[in-house]
Amino acid sequence: MSESQENSPIEDRSEVTAPHNKTSQSLRNNSLKALHQGSKYLSLLLLSTIASCSFGYLAAKEEPLQKSTLESPAVANPSIASSKSILASANTNFITQVVDKVGPAVVRINASTTVAVDSGTDETDNPYLRRFFGNRAPQQGSGATERQIRQGTGSGFIVSSNGSTGQIMTNAHVVSGATKVTVTLKDGRTIAGKVRGIDRVTDVAVVEIADKNLPTIQVGDSEKIKPGEWAIAIGNPLGLDNTVTAGIISGTGRTGSEIGAADKRVNYIQTDAAINPGNSGGPLLDASGRVIGMNTAILRGTQGLGFAIPINTAQRIANQLIANGKVDHPFLGVQMINLTPELKNQVNSDPNANLKLDTDKGTLIARVVRNSPAASAGIKTGDIITSVNGKAVQNSNQVQQAIETTKIGSSIPIRIRRNGQDVDLNVTPVAAPPIADSQESP
CATH class of the missing domain: 2.30.42.10 (PDZ domain)
Structure with missing residues (x-):
């Protein structure tokens, strides 16, 4: 499930609308309609070092909203008072709170891969490249085999830091075969990364960076999530860093054979949060900002069908990669x-x-x-x-x-x-x- 891409600007047309409670049914309907517009076009592939995916989750329970100064203890109708409180605190909804809390620990991963290319072959005949480039596949003239460097972009999140080094979880297909890896933090730092290990059976990898004052993400429990709970994704789709999308958990326990990845030993989380190439390896979050999954795949030709590796599975594999550099299945x-x-x-x-x-x-x-x-x-x-x-x-x-x-x-x-x-x-x-x-x- 590994793909590559040439250096070229890419646009992302994702749109995110955060849900809010409203004082009337009309406002609630408008909010839900706007939310459903947030997750659109997708394509199946365990997206490559360049074409990477990401989804996010928000758990079932929202954090309590701040009490509004507009609320009066003399108001006889409590529902009116509650509505005023919600409207007054709408500018600090739980999605923005999660983004402020977790955003610094979500990183951009750039991977350089050196590949041998037969310059006499039309690469549009290569189905591997055609899956990404489509009709825009680069044309090659005749000549001998040459080596090219291809750049790929994905996402990741820092799960631990001991003061001088940090461990980042991402997808194996983001860094598989990479000859050079760099990690860019939200605060602008760019740090050389070292791949500690990859596991293609689950599509999990760990990248290590050496730096101080690294922010980390809180790990949740993917065994406790249920369909219908909110979901938040933060990542770098199509070259647009720190993009936030929201949706719900659409299902759990989706098998590899069900999504066209029968060689993967994962029971996936399904979400309708908008994800695009470049999000692979990014976190799937609950409403409290805990990571509950790692975004990894989308279905080609569909809308609202994205998949993430449950964090319990990803963390188990990551711990073995950190300890041994490999995983035996x-x-x-x-x-x-x-x-x-x-x-x-x-x-x-x-x-x-x-x-x-x-x-x-x-x-x-x-x-x-x-x-x-x-x-x-x-x-x-x-x-x-x-x-x-x-x-x-x-x-x-x-x-x-x-x-x-x-x-x-x-x-x-x-x-x-x-x-x-x-x-x-x-x-x-x-x-x-x-x-x-x-x-x-x-």
């Missing part, structure tokens, strides 16, 4: 398909399948990798996984998440259903083979 060596009544009937009616299924629910093993832990444990094509480590699983995503939390090298029990009978096996996961850059695109 458990690997079984199977390909899985979710069973449906249609799939069951298709398999049972195929005379060449040599398989009869007695259930239309669960996770069907479609392929077992040769010499893999699954093969060594005796798992076969056509088996149906019903539980992992003693916990029932209903679909392939649950199997994947259960395996992800297991320890490499430790035996785990897996129950399968084979030819109408339950079979208990023990599997010992190994470290997953690394994902090459060419495998990043969904």
